[in-house]
Amino acid sequence: MSSKKILQFIARFAIPIIIILFIYNIYSHGTIIHPGKALFKAQCSQCHGEDGEGIKALVPPLQNSDYALRNLDSIPCWLKFGINHPVIVHDTVYDQPMYPSEIDEVQTANVINFMNREFFKYDREVNPEWVKEKWKNCK
Ligand code: HEC
Numbered sequence: 666m667s668s669k670k671i672l673q674f675i676a677r678f679a680i681p682i683i684i685i686l687f688i689y690n691i692y693s694h695g696t697i698i699h700p701g702k703a704l705f706k707a708q709c710s711q712c713h714g715e716d717g718e719g720i721k722a723l724v725p726p727l728q729n730s731d732y733a734l735r736n737l738d739s740i741p742c743w744l745k746f747g748i749n750h751p752v753i754v755h756d757t758v759y760d761q762p763m764y765p766s767e768i769d770e771v772q773t774a775n776v777i778n779f780m781n782r783e784f785f786k787y788d789r790e791v792n793p794e795w796v797k798e799k800w801k802n803c804k
Contacts, residue, residue, distance in 0.1 A: 701779025704772050712763075717784040723761055725754040727784040734785045737777075741796045742803035744773055770796040 706715065713719055717727035727733060732754045733740065748763040768776070770793035777796075781787045 701775035
């Protein structure tokens with residue numbers, strides 16, 4: 666076989682193999698990389714920490730946050746408008762402002778789903794419509 670023929674032979678299988686690897690990847694990881702994870706890393710981790718551990722008395726942890734879990738319906742408003750009131754996480758009071766994030770409803774849903782899974786260990790998926798619904802009632 667000439668090298669050209671060998672290449673043609675391999676090329677015929679390349680696309681199905683890529684598709685199989687792609688499907689396998691989704692199957693084994695849930696998604697390739699959770700879009701909420703990338704957003705969290707870029708826009709939240711500088712304060713809350715890559716593992717959601719927070720910063721001492723300044724920034725509350727997200728890891729197993731009882732406060733966030735109890736107030737899940739308020740998270741879209743917190744992200745859009747910031748937080749300007751004390752919060753109590755794991756019996757500790759935090760009172761530094763959190764500034765508004767400039768993220769749309771899709772990004773907000775993604776980052777909430779990421780936190781639900783990674784930090785709150787809460788088996789729930791929210792979607793952009795839910796986020797928009799919550800935004801209507803922000804105080
Ligand atoms: C500039 C630092 C900063 C950034 C960036 C930031 N936060 Fe916060 N976050 C805070 C602070 C400070 C509080 C506590 C507010 C208070 O004490 O009133 C807080 C509180 C929270 C809470 C509620 C308290 C808890 O621990 O459960 C959640 C949930 C949260 N942030 C999520 C996010 C997400 C998601 C992002 C990224 C889109 C983000 N934050 C970006 C500083 C930040």
